[in-house]
Amino acid sequence: MSADQLDPKGLIREAYRIEGITASECRSIFLDWALGFPLGEDPKERIRGLLELYGREEDHPMTATLRAGLEQAPNARRRGGRRARVQD
Numbered sequence: 001m002s003a004d005q006l007d008p009k010g011l012i013r014e015a016y017r018i019e020g021i022t023a024s025e026c027r028s029i030f031l032d033w034a035l036g037f038p039l040g041e042d043p044k045e046r047i048r049g050l051l052e053l054y055g056r057e058e059d060h061p062m063t064a065t066l067r068a069g070l071e072q073a074p075n076a077r078r079r080g081g082r083r084a085r086v087q088d
Contacts, residue, residue, distance in 0.1 A: 006049045009036065015062045016054050023061040030065045044070055 007013055011033045015026055037043055047069045055063050 001046065001049050003053060006046045006053070007033065009033070012050050012054065012062065012066075016057065016060060021061060023064065026062040026065040029062070030069060034069075 003013070009032075011029050015021060015029045018025075034043055047066050051063070051066050051070075054060075055066065057063055
């Protein structure tokens with residue numbers, strides 16, 4: 001897959017060019033990048049491709065963000081609701 005297919009808007013590429021970028025800024029950029037995917041498409045193949053392109057910068061916060069994107073998401077749990085607010 002080409003760099004243009006992996007990162008059509010160039011968001012990830014530009015994140016690697018920003019000097020002094022923080023981890024939280026990288027997470028925000030990653031979210032913007034991920035929101036560009038069609039509903040239901042798994043981005044892991046593209047993330048692996050981006051790591052091949054840019055991952056040699058081991059200490060860059062975007063590299064850590066991309067690696068985190070490959071990890072298994074925790075199971076969603078319901079929190080709160082009426083039962084948590086009202087005691088019987």
